[in-house]
Amino acid sequence: MSVPIALPRIMRIGAGAVADIGEVVTSLGLSRPLVVTDSFLVGTGAAEQMIKNLETAGLSPRLFDGTVPDPTTASLEAGLVAIREHNSDSVIGFGGGSPMDTAKALGLLGRQGGEMRDYKAPRINVGPALPIIAVPTTAGSGSEATQFTVISDSESDEKMLCPGLAFLPLAAVIDYELTVSMPPRLTADTGVDALTHAIEAYVSKKANPFSDSLALIAIGTIGRVLRRAYTDGHDAEAREQMMLAATQAGIAFSNSSVALVHGMSRPIGAHFHVAHGLSNAMLFPAVTAFSVRAAESRYADCARALGVAAEHDSDASAADRLVRALTDLCRDVEVPTPRAYGIDRVRWDELTPLMAEQALASGSPNNNPRVPTEAEIRDLYAQIYG
Numbered sequence: 287m288s289v290p291i292a293l294p295r296i297m298r299i300g301a302g303a304v305a306d307i308g309e310v311v312t313s314l315g316l317s318r319p320l321v322v323t324d325s326f327l328v329g330t331g332a333a334e335q336m337i338k339n340l341e342t343a344g345l346s347p348r349l350f351d352g353t354v355p356d357p358t359t360a361s362l363e364a365g366l367v368a369i370r371e372h373n374s375d376s377v378i379g380f381g382g383g384s385p386m387d388t389a390k391a392l393g394l395l396g397r398q399g400g401e402m403r404d405y406k407a408p409r410i411n412v413g414p415a416l417p418i419i420a421v422p423t424t425a426g427s428g429s430e431a432t433q434f435t436v437i438s439d440s441e442s443d444e445k446m447l448c449p450g451l452a453f454l455p456l457a458a459v460i461d462y463e464l465t466v467s468m469p470p471r472l473t474a475d476t477g478v479d480a481l482t483h484a485i486e487a488y489v490s491k492k493a494n495p496f497s498d499s500l501a502l503i504a505i506g507t508i509g510r511v512l513r514r515a516y517t518d519g520h521d522a523e524a525r526e527q528m529m530l531a532a533t534q535a536g537i538a539f540s541n542s543s544v545a546l547v548h549g550m551s552r553p554i555g556a557h558f559h560v561a562h563g564l565s566n567a568m569l570f571p572a573v574t575a576f577s578v579r580a581a582e583s584r585y586a587d588c589a590r591a592l593g594v595a596a597e598h599d600s601d602a603s604a605a606d607r608l609v610r611a612l613t614d615l616c617r618d619v620e621v622p623t624p625r626a627y628g629i630d631r632v633r634w635d636e637l638t639p640l641m642a643e644q645a646l647a648s649g650s651p652n653n654n655p656r657v658p659t660e661a662e663i664r665d666l667y668a669q670i671y672g
Contacts, residue, residue: 289494291541294420294431296457299530303461304421307336308343310457311376316417318346320374322365322389323381324353327423332464336380336421348372353385356555356562359402360440362391369396369416376417379455382476383427383436383562386420390435390453393418402437403446407649411450420455423464425515425528426476426563428483428536430458438556445552447648454540462522462529470516472563473528474619477512479563480532481505481615482570486545487538489577489584490653497542500534502591507531509592516619547573549650550663553641558629567621571613572670576662578605581655625672638667 296313298306311319319340327333328351340347350368354361369377369392377396379389391402393416405411420430429435433454438445468476484504487497508531514524547569554565578585586604589595594611595604624634642663645651651658658666 291496292433292454294455294458299460301463303459307459308340312343316376318374319376319378320369321347321349321378321380323351323385325351327381353388355384356438357384357388358438358440365392366395378419380421382424383429386429387435389418391437394452403439405448406446407449411452413452415452418455419457421459424476425465425532426479428532431533431536432540443556444644445556460533462526465525473516475561475563478567480535481508482547482566483535483539485588487542488588489581489655490543490545492543492653497538501538504531504535505588505591543653544650546651546654549645549648553644557637567616568670572666574612575609577654577656623672634671638664
């Protein structure tokens with residue numbers, strides 16, 4: 287049986303690649319891009335430099351810096367106005383996962399209209415959409431190479447997974463030098479996010495040989511260098527390897543799937559405004575422990591790739607080592623529990639049934655090696671709280 291594989295048409299990877307943005311856009315026959323970014327990159331001057339690079343190439347860009355963390359349907363409205371006013375023929379997502387997810391949503395809505403909730407899973411969206419060029423500034427989301435976007439419904443607080451080729455960037459420009467200024471907390475959260483992508487892609491029921499190879503490479507790289515990047519943000523080699531691994535993990539899960547961690551993570555982000563990578567990290571060890579017996583050999587492969595188990599270790603032993611290694615990693619990069627993060631226990635318990643319902647509705651838990659019941663998801667939320 288064949289496996290459908292989808293990748294960006296063009297990828298520029300390496301130090302200084304962002305300076306080639308004008309050449310990339312021109313090569314696609316585009317001329318009026320909307321640059322979607324956030325106030326942070328405006329403040330650093332990076333957004334202004336991108337606009338200059340595009341103008342130097344003879345293009346007519348416009349800047350939209352209204353992206354918000356964990357973008358909402360309400361936050362898209364001003365971007366759609368900017369697309370119409372500028373008569374944009376493309377959208378550049380410049381930043382972390384939130385600007386790239388915003389750019390993807392604007393690309394679809396800018397062509398098709400409607401409401402974002404019309405496009406959430408299980409609907410598969412194939413277009414039409416404005417072409418997307420993705421330029422990540424964090425090493426984690428992998429959104430530059432995925433056929434997904436995640437947008438929160440401003441009315442219901444549901445964090446909606448919206449899948450399909452309409453959201454796959456046409457081009458990705460991947461320059462690790464853009465990540466050197468990331469603070470330790472963001473480095474950790476995005477790094478654990480990338481590791482989650484790689485491991486979930488490998489153990490997913492939709493895994494395939496193509497996604498497997500990239501997932502295992504990414505797992506090994508992240509295991510070697512994430513702590514280094516967290517400890518010393520100016521470690522150029524660690525930054526470069528983390529950036530590449532995050533993209534590889536993104537390609538892997540885009541062509542396989544994510545699973546239970548992501549299904550449970552989205553409601554935490556929506557209701558408690560926890561960054562996506564951090565909410566994944568809060569869940570990662572406990573969900574892996576819950577799932578590991580259902581796919582011991584696959585989790586054992588991950589442990590060996592991560593460097594925490596040897597070839598002669600039994601699969602059961604290696605899988606257990608993986609759970610311990612994830613627990614140790616989250617401790618070393620100081621991932622807080624929901625309680626330590628400041629989330630009220632009463633509110634957490636009150637929302638747990640709704641979060642469990644939303645996690646299941648996303649479809650991601652069905653890809654998990656062990657498919658949970660709603661009661662088991664509620665129990666996992668209780669386990670990780672404090």
